[in-house]
Amino acid sequence: MDRSKGKIIINGGKPLNGEITVSGMKNAAVGILFATILTEDKCIIENLPDISDVNVSLSILEGIGVKVTKLDKNTVEIDSSEVTPGIAPYELVSKMRASYYLIGAELGRFGRAFVGLPGGCDFGVRPIDLHIKGFEALGCEVKVDGGYIEATTEDGQLHGNSVYMDVVTVGGTINVMLAAVKAEGITVIENAAHEPHIVDTANFLNACGADISGAGTDVIKIRGVKKLHGCTHAIIPDMIEAGTFMILAAATGGTLKVSNLIPKHMESVTAKLCEMGVQIDADEDALVVSRGPGPLKKINVKTLPYPGFPTDMHPQMCVLLCLANGLSHLTESVWDSRFRYVEELKRMGAKITISGRTAEVDGVPHLCGASVRAVDLRAGSAMVIAGLAAKGVTEIDEIYHIFRGYEDLIGKLQSVGADIKVVYPKNINYTEIE
Numbered sequence: 001m002d003r004s005k006g007k008i009i010i011n012g013g014k015p016l017n018g019e020i021t022v023s024g025m026k027n028a029a030v031g032i033l034f035a036t037i038l039t040e041d042k043c044i045i046e047n048l049p050d051i052s053d054v055n056v057s058l059s060i061l062e063g064i065g066v067k068v069t070k071l072d073k074n075t076v077e078i079d080s081s082e083v084t085p086g087i088a089p090y091e092l093v094s095k096m097r098a099s100y101y102l103i104g105a106e107l108g109r110f111g112r113a114f115v116g117l118p119g120g121c122d123f124g125v126r127p128i129d130l131h132i133k134g135f136e137a138l139g140c141e142v143k144v145d146g147g148y149i150e151a152t153t154e155d156g157q158l159h160g161n162s163v164y165m166d167v168v169t170v171g172g173t174i175n176v177m178l179a180a181v182k183a184e185g186i187t188v189i190e191n192a193a194h195e196p197h198i199v200d201t202a203n204f205l206n207a208c209g210a211d212i213s214g215a216g217t218d219v220i221k222i223r224g225v226k227k228l229h230g231c232t233h234a235i236i237p238d239m240i241e242a243g244t245f246m247i248l249a250a251a252t253g254g255t256l257k258v259s260n261l262i263p264k265h266m267e268s269v270t271a272k273l274c275e276m277g278v279q280i281d282a283d284e285d286a287l288v289v290s291r292g293p294g295p296l297k298k299i300n301v302k303t304l305p306y307p308g309f310p311t312d313m314h315p316q317m318c319v320l321l322c323l324a325n326g327l328s329h330l331t332e333s334v335w336d337s338r339f340r341y342v343e344e345l346k347r348m349g350a351k352i353t354i355s356g357r358t359a360e361v362d363g364v365p366h367l368c369g370a371s372v373r374a375v376d377l378r379a380g381s382a383m384v385i386a387g388l389a390a391k392g393v394t395e396i397d398e399i400y401h402i403f404r405g406y407e408d409l410i411g412k413l414q415s416v417g418a419d420i421k422v423v424y425p426k427n428i429n430y431t432e433i434e
Contacts, residue, residue, distance in 0.1 A: 008396040008410070010387035011419035012369055015254035018416035022242045022260045023049040023407040024074065024235035027098070028197035031174050032204045032235065033057045034101035036078045037066070038108050038181055039208050041230035043078045048235055049407040050074060052400070056095050060102065063089045086114035090147070093118060096404070100128055100171060103149055104178030107135060111156035117147050130169050134176035137161040138183055160185030160224055168193045168305045173220070174201055181210045183224040192220045195306040196265050200236045207231040239265040240312045241406060244381050246270075246289045247316045248413075250278045251323060251389040255290035256416060263287060268309045272317065275299045276324060298326030298363065303334050315341050315382035321361040322350040323389065330359045341379035344372040348386055348394070369394040374401045381406060388418055 024047035034057065036043045048054055050073050058068050058076065064087055067079040085106040093099040093116040106113035118128075128149075132142045138158040140151045160183045163176055170193040177198075180187035192198070194216050202215035208231050211223035242261040249256035250273060263270075263282050270280055270287070276299055279292035299321070303311040311334035321328040322345060332338045339359060342352050347370040351362040369392030374380025380402035387394030396402075399422065402409060413420050 006399050006422050006424040008384065008387070008399050008402075009421050009423055010369070010384070010394045010396070012388045012390040012392065012394060013366075014252065014388070014417060014419060016248060016252045016256060016388065016413070016416045016418055017254045019257040019259055020245050020412050020416050022237045022245070022258060023047075025049070025197055025200070025238035026051060026053055026240070026405045027170075027195070027238075028200040029054050029235050030057050030096070030098035031101055031197060031201045032233065033061065033078070034098075034105045035178055035201060035205060037061070037064075037080050037083055037102075037105040038178065038205070039228045039230050040081055040109070041079075041208075041228070043080075043208070043230045044071070044075065044232040045078060046075045046232065046234040047237075048074050048076055049238065051403060051405055051407050053096050053098065053404045056092055057098070060088050060092045060099060063087065063092060083109070085110045085112060088115055090116040098171070100131060101175055101178060103131070103135070103151060104175035107138075107140065107151055107158060107179040108182050111153045111158060113149070113151045115149050117144070117149060128171070130165055130167065130172040131175045134163045134165075134172060134189070135179055137163045138176070138179055138187065158183035160187040160222070162188045162190065165189065165191040165193075170195050170198060170305075173198055177202065177205070177212065177220065177222060180222045180224065181205055181212070181228070182226070183222075185224055187222040187224070189220040189222070190218065192218055193305055194218075196236060196239060196262070204231070204233045207233055237261045237265075240310060240378070242266055242287075243269040243310070243313045244316050244385070244406075246273060246280070246287065247313075247320050248385050248388065249289040250276070250291055250296065251320050251385050253291045254417070255288065257286055257288045259286040261285060261287065268307055269313055272299060272301055272309060276320070296320065296324040296363070298324045298328040300329045300331075302331040305334070311335055311338065312378050314338055315379045316385055318342070318352070318359060318361060319345065319382050319386045319389070322352070322364060322367060322386075324361075324363040326363055328361045328363070330361060332357045340375045341382055344375065344379070344383060345386060347372055348390055366391050368392055371395045371397070374398045377401045377405045381409075384409070384413075384420075388413070388420070
């Protein structure tokens with residue numbers, strides 16, 4: 001079934017209450033799946049989110065000769081002992097941004113790579129020039145031509161070097177790390193990104209025999225090793241999914257226990273929600289979130305690399321600011337074109353003015369149901385939050401974006417009282433779609 005033809009239908013205005021469980025992190029999963037290529041062995045990956053980006057990643061791996069065996073819904077065995085580089089199906093690679101990790105993985109294993117240009121959400125110009133800079137520092141010649149990236153080395157061997165990232169880049173940090181794991185000598189990545197999924201990828205590689213230190217700090221040091229082996233690794237919880245559910249509780253006025261998360265990863269989101277008057281009680285691996293007394297307070301938010309407020313929480317937070325008392329400001333410092341969803345929120349009665357990279361959000365008493373689009377993954381989840389908080393019925397089109405990053409979102413929301421369903425042509429129900 002073509003999910004692009006479906007709609008999410010929401011009858012909103014109801015507080016959501018109960019416990020909702022966070023799945024494995026999308027951004028960690030896709031990096032680690034491509035990293036398995038480096039092992040030339042069998043790996044078991046647990047807590048893998050059952051989402052379209054993961055399924056596309058697995059299909060790409062199968063397309064280059066990796067044997068993928070699903071042990072259960074969230075566990076796979078990956079045997080990368082027999083891989084042919086340079087043959088990844090273009091139609092799959094072009095579906096997702098994180099397919100660029102295949103370049104670093106092929107380089108790290110074979111000393112060469114030939115991969116189609118990646119796809120994914122459109123946030124304006126998203127160059128991979130810093131990835132290329134890193135590969136070149138390791139001794140590669142890189143060409144971009146005809147929709148493909150080709151990287152080669154003279155002797156089939158990468159060589160350690162110092163790589164300075166001019167701008168903090170999560171993808172660039174992970175990609176250079178993949179390429180450098182088997183390089184001769186020592187590679188030092190300076191001005192590295194700090195995100196938790198970088199740490200998770202490094203932990204996976206170290207469990208396979210790599211020698212990586214400093215992940216999660218400004219400087220990552222990689223001592224090249226000759227060979228990696230397989231391991232069993234569980235993906236960390238998805239901090240963006242957790243944050244989405246936290247904002248959902250505040251927006252609908254209910255109380256949600258968001259479980260299976262790492263509270264430290266949520267500190268920037270937690271701080272902003274508390275500033276708005278949201279009540280949050282912490283447990284060992286859960287946060288209980290409720291609206292709290294009185295109206296939501298206006299605040300100012302600026303997205304920043306981790307541990308700052310995540311850009312992937314920007315659209316969801318904007319929905320909450322729409323419901324706050326007064327004038328809030330939301331500044332985007334990471335991507336150029338993150339505000340495309342604003343026109344959709346305006347259909348629901350939001351009062352938002354864009355000036356450069358800042359949205360001025362004038363709170364309204366409530367949003368109203370409307371027909372809107374999920375213009376990208378996180379904007380899609382924002383539309384779901386808006387629809388659940390709004391009075392009346394909301395219909396969301398282009399929902400395939402949402403399924404890229406949220407496992408069983410409809411089922412999870414129904415379990416805490418949401419009146420939400422997916423309708424496909426000929427009234428095929430979402431629960432019948434694999």
